[in-house]
Amino acid sequence: MAEIQSLARGLKILNLLEHSRDGMGTTEVATQLEIDKSSASRLLHTLAKYGFVEQDQLTARYLLGPQLVTLGQHLLNRITLRDHARPYLHELVDKTGECAHLAILAQRQALYIDQVESTAALRVESEIGTLSPLYCTALGKTLLTFGDSRIPDELTPFTHRTVTDRSTLEAQLAQTSKRGYAIDDEEYNYGVRCVAAPVYDHKSALVGAIGVSGPAGRMTLERIDEFGSVVTSIAAALSARLGYDFNLK
Template identity: 55%
Template sequence: MHRSHRSHLGEVHLAEIQSLARGLKILDKLATAEDGVGITELAQYLDVDKSSASRLVQTLVNYGYAEQNDSSRKYQLGAQVIMLCRDYLNRIPLRDQARPFLQQLVDLTGEAAHLGVVTHGQAVIIDDVESPAMLRVDSGVGRFMLLHCTAIGKCLLAYHDLPLPDELEHRTERTIVDKQRLEQHLAEVRQQGYAFDDEENFDGVRCLAVPVYGYKGTLVGTIGISGPSIRMTLDRIPELVETLKDVADSFSAYLGYDTRKLKA
């Protein structure tokens, strides 16, 4: 007995949904793999054979959502993903609301300013304003920040309900790689009201970040500044912290938060 045409179409439809789901899972996998992912690992991750994994990832390559490293032959996210991220970020109201405050930070400190938020358990820069100085730090809109060794990341870890990363990558000699030490450090961040990256992510770069609150008193993100350590010297940090806190308070007030709660 022949199967009905409707039954056949239903099976095709389900197969298309399954392929789409697997394609999205590949994107999730590539997003968290710094060194790329090989076909064998992708096949195991998707629980499919290598030829199926190869066809799926090649479709993503064809549309620009993935690309293959010529030397390692591993796959990583493609440029089209960045374009989608930028289109999405451009539609976020918080980004537009933050821009004048970021510009004010740059005008007052001379350093690059940036806005970070949590998305899918990760810290991401959704806007930045460059420093006018020749020697400056580029944050990069759409860039994901390590949680344990960046000011933006540590601030979000301290004030947001985020789990500690499974692995604390050793970036510099100053990176905190012990979870107990990191938890103690985050308690200090909450107590002092700001996070400080003292050359923990990159040698020669220092960063500061403070929380920003919305009208309901919920954390909406963090704003911070970054600059070369030869300019962001340790004796300058207290002054920069006060400036950063003042601007963050103004931003929180603009969003409707009663900043008197911050003074209490």
């Protein structure tokens, strides 16, 4: 179906603003989207009118607006999986000493919806709200193996360890399926290894994945396997905890 141009342009502006450090001006937006200044101006005004974009009082540059916080938070509150998973994430941190994450499938990507940080000095920064690829992260591979199962067409490399060969990846997923947990061996970020396992509801339908990640220095290959069983058992416990009236949405 053909997309509605002006709406699409408005949404593209929001995505643009996400990646700008201190907001953008009308002309800048117009250049990036390859549209006229006047169009950009009018789109921005409409976005501002509804609170999706806000103009900095001083610089007059446009920033993301409060309405996005409102809607985003609202959506997060709906996802009750988060509440259920919280104590299990803490348990993961306690047992491994590394950061624990919770992700769900969204847009054929892994959406990080919660995180519990380790107290260790070296740790990953806040990832909540981030979308990550399915084929090169532990949480993603978990969702791919036990959920979506459709391998993306493009396997873009992020590090030299990223698996870009389809059959190699398929073999990895088969192994993941057999073993019950997925591994990311510096395939997405240099120096970061991750382990993740699937979370199911009462109907054995996949609802998400939990896992831990940490610096390769601490996450040695022996410890990874050890962590694998920890993550798997905690994921199983969480799955069991998810009552029969649990609903993801």
